[in-house]
Amino acid sequence: xxxxxxxxxxxxxxxxxxxxxxxxxxxxxxxxxxxxxxxxxxxxxxxxxxxxxxxxxxxxxxxxxxxxxxxxxxxxxxxxxxxxxxxxxxxxxxxxxxxxxxxxxxxxxxxxxxxxx
Numbered sequence: 506x507x508x509x510x511x512x513x514x515x516x517x518x519x520x521x522x523x524x525x526x527x528x529x530x531x532x533x534x535x536x537x538x539x540x541x542x543x544x545x546x547x548x549x550x551x552x553x554x555x556x557x558x559x560x561x562x563x564x565x566x567x568x569x570x571x572x573x574x575x576x577x578x579x580x581x582x583x584x585x586x587x588x589x590x591x592x593x594x595x596x597x598x599x600x601x602x603x604x605x606x607x608x609x610x611x612x613x614x615x616x617x618x619x620x621x622x
Contacts, residue, residue, distance in 0.1 A: 582622050
């Protein structure tokens, strides 16, 4: 595999995309109009990994079988301490089997983890 695209289903694509751009400086690599009038927005995390955001309403209508698929994602960053200080709602840093890590919520309350790179 050369690339991984993680598809995330959110209530407000624009708000969640802005959060990821504001805190992680991720560029938009694609925006696609969808049949219901919403948009799919894809952000690049690095050359091999992308986050692809769809509205939950779109998924409910066109692919309801995957609507509640919720991955547990952990990202690794060299900016670990800075991200912990910057991200609103960041949880305390814990030792996750020898790996310093913390969690943070997006604007819709979905939690993600960050590990020290």
